[in-house]
Amino acid sequence: MVTGPALRAHVREAGLAYLLLAPSLVFLAAFTYWPIIRSVWFSFHDVMLGSDKIFFLGLENYQRLWTDALFWKSLANTAFYTLVTIPSAIACALLLAVALDSKLRGMTFYRSAFFYPVMIPSVAAGMVWVFLYAPGYGPINHALALFGLPKLEWLYDSNTAMIAIIIMSIWKYSGYFMLILLAALQMIPSDLHEAARLDGVSAWNRLIHITIPLISPTLYFVIIIGLLHSYQIFDYVYVMTQGGPADATNVLTFYIYQNGFQYQDIGYASTLANVLLLFVGGLITLVALVFGRRVHYLGR
């Protein structure tokens, strides 16, 4: 079937591919796979940060997960954060992108203004939002009062603390998603929109039936990178709430950090990291299965 020169060409192509992958793989092996392998190994042991004594535990660390209420809570918090933040941030970004995909005056200014939060260090951003959320004198509550809405305790209340962090995440990351979506919007041939407009299709229906299907590959892409960016929540939790109040904002990444670095319990932290890996991996697979097959590739 594949013989002679054709086979040689295949081999050459594969060889080139491995050559191109080699630089990445070397560094991934050293700084990602090796830690992951060690993490799997650690998860079967009692390993303590700072100590060279290691004891075999078998599956005990994994059994601990079952009875560790805080683990389940942090898993639920992580899921809640991810499932709320990503759709909201993307919806927000999409609306912004659609609004900014025009030749209106001052568009570049708007773009910068919506994009800049991406560049603020998480630490500083977290601190600022602690102030913005302050129940008494914080501007957010002032604004709520202005519209006659009830004031909230935000970060001080276990019911609203996570919401507060989610709102801040949307502020911080919509701009980034917006820029990517904007690039995709610019590639939609304008005649499609014009045709639909002539047919009397409303703006909303144009968005739903034309824009979104056409940029679906990019949307899909943004969902994936949104999933990956949801790791950033660690920074906010670390700065703003340290997981509190009453563990309402304790998410898996933070819990891993706590176990590994504060409690020195490397074995358990590794176990948690492995679980998180499976969790995110599963989520990405899910997204890939649900959306990946349905996306329309422009002109193909």
Next chain:
Amino acid sequence: MAEVVLQGVSKSYQGRPTVHGVDLAVADREFMVLVGPSGCGKSTTLRMVAGLEEITAGRLLIDGRDVTHAEPQKRDIAMVFQSYALYPHMTAYRNMAFGLLKTSKLPKAEIDRRIGEAAEILHITHLLERKPNALSGGERQRVAIGRALVRQPKVFLFDEPLSNLDAKLRTHMRGELKRLHKELGLTVIYVTHDQIEAMTLGTRVAILSEGRLQQVGAPMDLYMRPANTFVATFIGSPEMSLLRCALRPNGAGSVVHHPRFDTHIPGALERAEPGDILLGVRPEEVTLSPPETPAMARGTVERTELIGSEALAEIRMGDDRLMARTPVMQAPDVGAEVGLSFDMARVRLFDAATGRALARL
């Protein structure tokens, strides 16, 4: 001298064959058109010639040199793509110069000269500093052709280059291409799905279907003497009507029997034994007459259609339908009964089972 020879060139993807042993010789300065419906393997064949696809089996010779497995840039060819494939980030000039810079060590002055010359021929001198997105479709087309021209390759390959243009521009560009071919003496292999384009452009046309070469020949040859029913119906618009008939030998000739008529064909046929055949009649080979005059057969006019100075009439004859071409003034009324006569010297006979043409000896 530039001659391209395909010897049993085949292609399979993951074991599934898509092109079956194409044998084709393209002579120097010939304008060879590969035509066929979409998915027939014509583009794949062209891409194999270009070196963009591996040739799974067979040989490819350009100027007698075996280039079956040569890298594309070593084949001394240039190609114009359907979407033009102009580099969006380069000016028209850069687009044209890029290949020269990569493959040749030509001095800058020579490159300039070649591009200037090509631009003049193509009337794009004023566009050279523009980027593709500032060019219209026709202009992009010219730049794409210019990019091929400046390479001065042995063979030009065109992959449906006109299909993205509007009808008027397409006709114009067709003329341009013809002019270029003649003036510059190019050797061209040209892929299209449009038979009119094929007929007007090609010095010879190769028709492909389902990965097999059906027939190669000069356009009129194909038109007049299609090798099989596929070619017969593919070439010509409106297409040739095929009437199912029975063939009976009769003396020096044969009798073609149709439920509505019998007719005699003079001279010997490739096949003498009786059996089912298809009678191929082109619209212009049918003469319509008023019902009262004598005719070969009779039918009912189903539909008429004006096309400029002529009219087409669709006529029902029992279960068969056939198209006839008539002067506008003589176009029959719909529903009318008409008499039909065929130009029996020109009609073709096909084996009903294999679709192959029965040669008249």
Next chain:
Amino acid sequence: MATLQDPLELSAPATSRGTLAHMRATLRRNWLHVLLLPLLALWASPLVWIVVTSLKTRVEVFDPNAGFLPAIAQWSNYPAAMAVAPFGTYLVNSVLVTGGILICELVTITLAAYAFARLSFPGKNILFTLFLLQIMFPIYATFLTNFVTVRELGILNSLPALIVPFVASGYGTFMLRQAFRQVPTELADAARLDGCGHLGILWHVYLPLVKPTLVAFSIIAVVTHWNDYMWPLLVTNSESVRTLPIGLGLLAKSDSGADWTRLMAATVVVVSPLLLFFVIFQRRFVDSFMHAGLK
């Protein structure tokens, strides 16, 4: 906050001469502004607050009776913030580390993404999943092992230690592969006929065409590594190899409540190279997004 609303005047059509119809037309033309400006105020307010606070006295920050703006702009907060650490050295290091990471990443992800997007080879899917693992595994779970590795490499407490763990990027590879796949294959074919090998195609065709993605990735990579705190803190000891966020941490990680005025001044200092860069090049960034020209 109210002062933020001022830009609304831009779109306010209200002149007494204007007829109702005229006003309506203006409104129709500018309704997007009407929609966007409040949103803009919302988005920009944290930045405004950062800048304003950086110019206040400590007392003014929380005094409910003090105005929104400082009575007298306290520019001295800036030198005072800069005095807590050698910010000059930190700045140079931040530029070196971030630049180093970015360059390395761009090289590795370009090569890898091309292989994933355009070459066929055995094990492609498995390898691609392996690349994604990097992003899915929490970074804090790698610190301990990587600390040991970096130490064994003998580069603890040096700039390379801040760079090496981030040389490969699954994230960037994923992003770029996606972009490469959107480049029409005919362009690559054309380049092959023009005499390009794989690397030539990559360099002359693919890279120029995915510039928007490269820019988007670069932004996020630069911001991420520019603001990295924990890893640099862990593997560096000397002032001479430390980066800006560690200086920021000096002001932020107070057990006694943040040192607001100086923290915000330092934040402005740390962020402004990025913001400045963005503002200056934003037209080009956005242009590169708009004229991607993949049609």
Next chain:
Amino acid sequence: MSVNSTFSHISRRGVLVGGAAAAVAGLSGGRAFASDKVKLQFMYPVGVSGDINRLVTAMISQFNAAHEKIEVEAIYAGSYDNTEQKVITALGVGDPPATWLPINSALQTFLGLDALADITAKAKADDIYQDFLPGFLETCISDGKLYGLPFQPSTPVLYLNKDALKAAGITKAPVTWTELLDVAKALTIRENGELKRWGLTIGGGWHDWIFECYCRQNALVPWTKDKVLFDKPEAVDALEFWVKMVQAGVMPPASTWEGSANDFMAGRTAMLYHSTGSLTNLRKSSPFEVDVAFMPKNKTFGACQGGGPIMIARKQTDAQIEASWTFARWMTSTQVQSQWSRDTGYLAVRKSAWETPEMKAYLEKVPQARVALEQAAYAGAFLQVPGYHKVREYLKSALDRTLAGSVKPDVALKEAADNSNREIQRLLRRRS
């Protein structure tokens, strides 16, 4: 061996002579060439102000200039947590710094890692046991052995918005829990049912630390070195008092450490439990006069310490330990402590430091600073149990959930105690 007591006076010559003597004494076997400097690393956190970085750097250069055989490298390591993590990570690869400055609660953690040099003998040969304030020194003692020199202790104190007190007609800070509740009620302001100002806020994030103070005010030290006693009635009673304050609507059920300091400065709360380390910041940033008081007592006054000692690594050469000791000793000397305390707001660890003329002048000017010192007489170490980080999390979670009203105090504390003790047992088992 003896260390010259002229160390405590920073006369340049004295220090030079002393330093040389120490270095020579420390270097056995005639390797005392001038170029043979003992190199030490000192990892420290920055707790109260970014300026600490500059201050420490200046102190270190001063020390290095005065000790030609020793070269200390000061390494800023982030917060207390970051510092501890950095040190422990380095310990894990067998390469710890010579000295570091953790929070005192980490004592058992480091002992568990067998990381600390026992400096009892050196201290006994010196004036440490005489001149250090015993409450502070106690935080570095385990099983009668000394493992560090207190350097920058702090305790929680009660901060008061003097203007608010005056406006409410209150002249004197509350002294007992009952008074505290009354004053808090008087200071709370609500308009149309909407809260304008809390009477009292307990700084979140470290409220477990303040809770231990409450336990101590109920005459309970809620831990021993191998177990916690959160479920004792005294502790439950303390938490019930907190719940009472929350239910009375005078105290928010939750806050954060940063946020509560902001709240105080912004007038959102009239009283605040926060660290003495925050004094300078609160005093300088508040648009009103700030007063400082003892934490009110119940059965007794009680407090416990935050802040940290300088610890010395065990796994190093005798010369290095000796040099480390010289360094720690210098950092806790009278003059240095007097200066450090005035610069940062931390409490000076030596009695003699409080008697220096500079300090006396300072106390004249900032009388609030004395309160913490006086309260320190009632202070003990904070939660020195193995795995204290996790224990703190259990306790904080219990406190949060109780104040949020989702669980009863005794149930929450019992659960926290059980979880904590299980964790401690796990670590102890591991150790043996």
